[in-house]
Amino acid sequence: MARRVGEVVESTSTSFVAQCYQLEGAPALGGLVRTDSPDIYGVVGQVTTEPLDSARPVLARGEDADSEEDVIRDNPQLARLLTSRFEVYISGHVEDGVTRQYLPPRPPRVHSFVYLCSPEEVSKFTGRLDLLRLLLNSGAAHADEIVGACIRQAAPAHEQPDEFLMQACKTLAVELSGDVARLNSILRRVSP
Amino acid sequence: MTQSYESNGSEGNGHDNTGINSGHLASVQGLPLGMVVEGSVANGVEVRLDPGFSVEQVKVGTFVTIQGSNNRFFGVVTDASLGSSDPRMKYTPLPVDDPFVIQALQGTVAYGTISVLPQLTMPDVMGDEQGPAAAKSIPSHFSRAFTASQKDVETVFGSEENGNFWIGSPLDMETKLCLNLGELVKRSMGVFGKSGTGKTFLTRLLLAGILQSGEASSLIFDMHSEYGWQGQDADKGVSVKGLKQLFGAKVSTFTLDEEHSRRRGLSTDETVQLGFNHIEPEDIELLRETLNLSEVAASAAFNLREKYGEEDWLKEFLAAGRGGSLLELADELQVNAGALRALYNRMGRITRYGFLVEHSRVDISARIIEHLERGQHVVLEFGRYGDDLAAYILVSNLLTRRIHQKYVEAKESAMGGGGKEPRPLVIVIEEAHKFLSPSVASQTIFGIIARELRKYNVTLMVIDQRPSGIDSEVLSQVGTRFSCLLDNERDIEAVLSGTPGSRQLRSVLARLESKQQCLVFGHALPLPVVVRIREYGPKFYETVQGGGDSEAEKKRKVEELFGD
Secondary structure, three states: OOEEEEEEEEEOOOEEEEEEOOOOOOOOOOOEEEEOOOOEEEEEEEEEEEEOOOOOOOOOOOOOOOOHHHHHHHOOOHHHHEEEEEEEEEEEEEEOOEEEOOOOOOOOOOOOEEEEOOHHHHHHHOOOOOHHHHHHOOOOOOHHHHHHHHHHHHHHHOOOHHHHHHHHHHHHHHHOOOOHHHHHHHHHHHOO | OOOOOOOOOOOOOOOOHHHHHOOOOOOOOOOEEEEEEEEEOOOEEEEEEOOOOOHHHOOOOOEEEEEOOOOEEEEEEEEEEEEEOOHHHHHOOOOOOOHHHHHHHEOOOEEEEEEEEEEEEEOOOOOOOOOOEEOOOOOOOOOEEEEOOHHHHHHHHOOHHHOOEEEEEEOOOOOOEEEOHHHHOOOEEEEEOOOOOOHHHHHHHHHHHHHHHOOOEEEEEEOOOOOOOEEEEOOOOEEEEOHHHHHHHHEEEEEOOHHHHHHOOOOOOEEOOEEHHHOOHHHHHHHHHHHOOOHHHHHHHHHHHHHHOOOOHHHHHHHHHHOOOHHHHHHHHOOOHHHHHHHHHHHHHHOOOOOEEOOOOOOHHHHHHHHHHOOOEEEEEOHHHHHOHHHHHHHHHHHHHHHHHHHHHHHHHHHOOOOOOOOOEEEEEEOOHHHHOOOOOOOOHHHHHHHHHHHHOEEEEEEEOOHHHOOHHHHOOEEEEEEOOOOOHHHHHHHHOOOOOHHHHHHHHHOOOOOOEEEEEEOOOOOOEEEEEOOOOHHHHHHHHHHOOOHHHHHHHHHHHHOO
16 A cells, blocks of 8 residues: 655646655655656655755754764754655656656646555556656756666566566666766666 | 477477577577668668677578568678667776676667678568569668578578489578579589688589489599599598499599509599690690790790691601701791790600500590480599699690580581580589689680580589689689688689679678588579588488489480480
């Protein structure tokens, strides 16, 4: 069963930002998430934890504390002053019951719930790999990292992870056939 | 990795994907190789190999079929190369010890391509009456390429069951590759290759095929006595059977050197003796280079013939020389005395040959023709004279000239309705560049035969290791060429001259194995092919044992006996 991890707070055609319900509760980099109504899939890119009020920067508080837990215990207000957000790069949607790996006509609505996909969903969605092209061209500063993480994260959900890895890398190689240096750097991130 | 090699070639097994990794390309059904990505009619098409297919598995010379949208093409791999989608790849340091990365790159960024020269378009329906036709277009983009199946090869080259002669197999295939001997003997043929590449074995095989099929008679000028009774396999150190052993009475052996034959414990059918009266100034002209005679000296022979007559010129000349009257003779003939002296010296050397007598009434060429007309094949063994090039050239030229003359007469009278067609004849000569070099080709009878004697049912089989020494005009008339490994640039160029697609064939030719492989192309074949030549040994003997007549041969004999 998909786990609800947050709510859309900012939305564009290519990406959206979701706020986590739990501090530090963002899914891992490269994880596959989904909004519902309509179903839009995306891959987790930038994860940020920052003060709610940008005018009040976080200060270091643990100088005299023995452990990190002590810091949290002694400053219970912290959890209320901080928030975790994550940026999701849209990589597909469901249209009339068919999964499409291209951008949806409209971005998800703000306040849509965001779910972390179950392994079954991951395996089903990454059965096709057109999303890799979307991710490579997402314009994210660290697109290569996201692609590598996405492939690594998706592999265990498949029945034959090694085969999936190879297929994904071959797809990458086709996409990046003109740029071996970049391809090479991603492959080394994915290589088991 | 099981793969079936059914010789009967049943179709419809579907692709056997396990074969991709087995290294064997041939199966009942061709394996998918890749896809056409570019090309031209002049240069052939580029096929990008499928990721699963390593470029190492495709050998130059292998047959390939390409399924175009309207036609099926049959071609041959002329080159294989490595390509990359990113030219910077060669400068990018890659983790070559990581098999995962390498596997991901293979077939995507780094891939293999093969160049295929489409030669034929195949009939739409396999086994259709209509055979393959020369390809005048190329398959379109993205056409799939497959390795040729056995069935394809049979469609193109004919099968043994249809009376063709099994000469070997194509590269990497177990299919029998067959030659149409009827077509083969219609034009002159050449067997070329460096020393020790198996020319003699190939020739023996071809001759056995011609003998068995009865398509033609053959006259073999057997320089080293290796075709008649038995030959030597220098590599294995064993002797192999010659034509006489295999075909018995169908082969007559003549010898120039009876003693040599006797020493080897063989009996020959006839011993050849030639008289001085048989030698003509033209023969001397041909020997000019071998005997190191000047042009003036050689042409003095013509003056001598004028003076003494056709029959006696040599005899009289030698007598004059012995009598010490060469100077007066030179004066009288108005030739340089030194040249005449040189001619006398060389003639003295020639006339010491044991097979030459002062006067011979036996016309040995007539005897040979008698044998040939009976449908027999004649092997003329040179015995110890085989190492003497002058003797070889003299005798073969002398006999061939006479035989040629008789064939021309017979053919002309047949055309006039006054007799039957002379039986097709194949004359086999070794060291052909000595007869057919540009300086002498115009004069020797072999040059004439190569150029025009096809009309008179006589063709040549030239065996040579320096084809570049053969006159290009003559070489261009050699219909079917069998070329074993050649590495001299000029020789390769000479062999391939006048052949379409010679640029591509050049790389094939230079990469033949040094034994038992040859590139065959020309008149008797629809397209050039690299053949792994069939073993000439006990297994082959079995197929010809007893020297039984082929159907065609039986029919011919019946017609000869009972025809009108």
